Amino acid sequence: MVLIIIAASILCFYFAMVTVFRLGWQKIDQFEPAENKTINTLVSVIVPCRNEENNLEQIFLTLTQQSHQYFELIVVNDHSTDATQSIAMKFISSLPMAKLINATGYGKKNAIKEGIQASKADLIIMLDADTVPTNRWLETIVKFQIKFPFDLLIGPVNMRKTHNLWLRLQALEFMSLIASGAGAAGNNMPILCNGANLAFTRRTWDKSHIDLHEEELSGDDIFLLESVKKRHGTIRFLKSEAALVTTHPATSLRQFIHQRHRWAAKSSSYTDKQLIAVTFIVFCTALAELALGVLSIIDGKYGNILGIYFILKFSIDISFLNQVRKFFHLKNILIESMALSLIYPFYIVFVGISGILFKPSNWK
Numbered sequence: 510m511v512l513i514i515i516a517a518s519i520l521c522f523y524f525a526m527v528t529v530f531r532l533g534w535q536k537i538d539q540f541e542p543a544e545n546k547t548i549n550t551l552v553s554v555i556v557p558c559r560n561e562e563n564n565l566e567q568i569f570l571t572l573t574q575q576s577h578q579y580f581e582l583i584v585v586n587d588h589s590t591d592a593t594q595s596i597a598m599k600f601i602s603s604l605p606m607a608k609l610i611n612a613t614g615y616g617k618k619n620a621i622k623e624g625i626q627a628s629k630a631d632l633i634i635m636l637d638a639d640t641v642p643t644n645r646w647l648e649t650i651v652k653f654q655i656k657f658p659f660d661l662l663i664g665p666v667n668m669r670k671t672h673n674l675w676l677r678l679q680a681l682e683f684m685s686l687i688a689s690g691a692g693a694a695g696n697n698m699p700i701l702c703n704g705a706n707l708a709f710t711r712r713t714w715d716k717s718h719i720d721l722h723e724e725e726l727s728g729d730d731i732f733l734l735e736s737v738k739k740r741h742g743t744i745r746f747l748k749s750e751a752a753l754v755t756t757h758p759a760t761s762l763r764q765f766i767h768q769r770h771r772w773a774a775k776s777s778s779y780t781d782k783q784l785i786a787v788t789f790i791v792f793c794t795a796l797a798e799l800a801l802g803v804l805s806i807i808d809g810k811y812g813n814i815l816g817i818y819f820i821l822k823f824s825i826d827i828s829f830l831n832q833v834r835k836f837f838h839l840k841n842i843l844i845e846s847m848a849l850s851l852i853y854p855f856y857i858v859f860v861g862i863s864g865i866l867f868k869p870s871n872w873k
Contacts, residue, residue: 690703798854
C-alpha cells in the first residue's frame, strides 16, 4: 500500500512537470525571419571537432549555402587521428572568413575556448561538426537577436529521419529532450540546452566561461546555461523551423550508451535546483515503474497497478509528444512511443546509475 501511494505521488509530480513543459511550449511564439531585410551583423561560428572526417564535407557545403554570409568560421581540431585536418583545410578556402585551429589543449571544452578566443564577432554560435543546419539558419538567429535580444539562445536540434526502428526511437527520445528544454524555457525556468545549436554574446562568455567545470568531460552547454541563469541573464528558445539543425543518431548501442553516460556523468555537478528537481522526478518515475514490475512478478495483484501506472504515464507522454512532433517533422509516433515507454524505465535507471559510477574518459 505504501509503495502504491509513493508511486501515485511520483506520477502526480511527473504530470505536473510535463504540464509545465506543455504550457511553456505553447507560450513560445513561432518566429519567421523577414525575407526582405538584409542584416550586416558579423557572426562567429565555432565548430569543435574530433575525428569527423565523414561529416565535415556536408557541414561545409551547408555553410557555403547560408543566406547570411557575413560570418567567420573557426574549426577547432581536437587532436583528430583521422583525416579531419586535411579535409577541413581543403574546404576552408571555399569560405571568405574561415580558419582551422589545431587545439593545444585537449577536450571539447578546451576546443570551444580556443575557438572563441580566436573569434572576432560579438555574437557567437556553437555548431557540432556532425550537424546539418538549414540554409537560413544563421539569418534566422541574427534576425531573432535583433528583435529579441538575449544573453543565451537555445536553438532547436532535430535528429535525422530513418526507417530503422532503433534509430527512430533515438529520434523520438531526443525530440522529447529538446522539446522539454524548450517548454521549460518558455515558462521562464530554462534547464536544458544542446551545444549542437547554441548562441550567446561575447559578454555572456566573458562572464560565464569560468563556470564550465573544467573537471567534467562534457556539459559546457548546460553549465553555461546554469551560469547565465544564476546571473539572471536573458535565456530564450528559438522556435523556428528555419533555425533547425539536424544531427545523426548513434549508429551503435555502445556509442549511444557512451553518449548518455557523458550526459549523466556531469549531473553530480549540477547546481540549478529546477534542473535537479526535474532529473530527480524523471529518475524516480522510472524507478517506481521498475519496482512495480518486480512486485508484479512476486505478487500478481500488482500487475493491474503496473498496468494503470504504465497507461497513465504513457498518456502523459504521448499528449506532449503529439503537441511538438510537427515542429520536429515526426509523423506516426504511436508505435515508437509505445516501444520507447517499455524500454525507458530500464534505460533511465541504468544510465543514471552507471553514468555516475563509471565516468567516461573521452568526449568522442
